[in-house]
Amino acid sequence: MADRHEDDYLMLSGIQHYAFCKRQWALIHIEQYWSDNVLTFEGQRLHEKADNPCIGEKRGDLIIARSMPLVSHRLGVYGVADVVEFHRCTGEEPGAAIPARRGLWRPYPIEYKRGKPKKGAHDELQLCVQTLCLEEMFGVQIEEGALFYGEIERRTRVDIDTSLRNQAETLLGEMHDWIALGRTPVASYDKRCERCSLYEGCQPKMLGKRTAGYLENYLTLVAGSKEDRDA
Numbered sequence: 001m002a003d004r005h006e007d008d009y010l011m012l013s014g015i016q017h018y019a020f021c022k023r024q025w026a027l028i029h030i031e032q033y034w035s036d037n038v039l040t041f042e043g044q045r046l047h048e049k050a051d052n053p054c055i056g057e058k059r060g061d062l063i064i065a066r067s068m069p070l071v072s073h074r075l076g077v078y079g080v081a082d083v084v085e086f087h088r089c090t091g092e093e094p095g096a097a098i099p100a101r102r103g104l105w106r107p108y109p110i111e112y113k114r115g116k117p118k119k120g121a122h123d124e125l126q127l128c129v130q131t132l133c134l135e136e137m138f139g140v141q142i143e144e145g146a147l148f149y150g151e152i153e154r155r156t157r158v159d160i161d162t163s164l165r166n167q168a169e170t171l172l173g174e175m176h177d178w179i180a181l182g183r184t185p186v187a188s189y190d191k192r193c194e195r196c197s198l199y200e201g202c203q204p205k206m207l208g209k210r211t212a213g214y215l216e217n218y219l220t221l222v223a224g225s226k227e228d229r230d231a
């Protein structure tokens with residue numbers, strides 16, 4: 001991706017919104033619109049557990065960093081990881097050096113989520129972008145991370161494979177393009193809208209039809225002008 005100013009970096013948490021609905025992401029991250037509902041409130045409460053900054057808690061061969069700032073200059077993205085575990089490397093295992101700690105350590109990101117594992121790869125994509133940031137920051141390849149779901153209170157392991165990495169980078173590229181355009185994708189009502197926290201502000205049924213009608217009128221007008229010219 002092209003070099004860009006740090007002011008133009010994306011918030012990495014936005015990729016979960018973008019993967020769910022491009023318009024939802026743009027309303028939050030371009031238009032700065034936000035509306036709490038029960039789902040997002042519960043999500044925030046779960047995050048509070050992880051957002052109690054405690055960098056470097058050590059338990060034997062494990063170091064736990066909470067609310068860890070992340071950045072990728074290559075991808076133009078920044079954010080915060082809920083938890084990053086650093087596991088002490090054994091033998092020839094590649095790992096990252098950590099200031100004031102001996103040896104090498106393998107980063108392992110963990111993202112906290114409300115509810116339980118769901119359809120779609122929104123959460124996995126967010127974890128993947130965190131991983132890409134950690135890889136750039138520590139110069140080490142990271143093969144996996146985990147999602148912790150509040151409803152089932154357990155971790156789900158996530159492979160950070162090539163397909164997930166490519167998908168994440170493609171979506172980040174699109175998000176940068178939308179930011180550069182300064183436009184918000186039009187509303188399109190479907191079943192996702194029923195569980196969307198921005199439904200009231202988005203008004204997808206009304207705005208979707210209105211936009212479709214506007215486009216139809218515009219295209220008819222353009223087609224008409226062309227016929228007039230060709231006549």
Ligand code: SF4
Pocket residue numbers: 021022023024025027187188189190192193194196197198199202203204
């Ligand atoms: S209401 Fe529907 S179209 Fe609007 S932001 Fe939410 S999911 Fe997207």
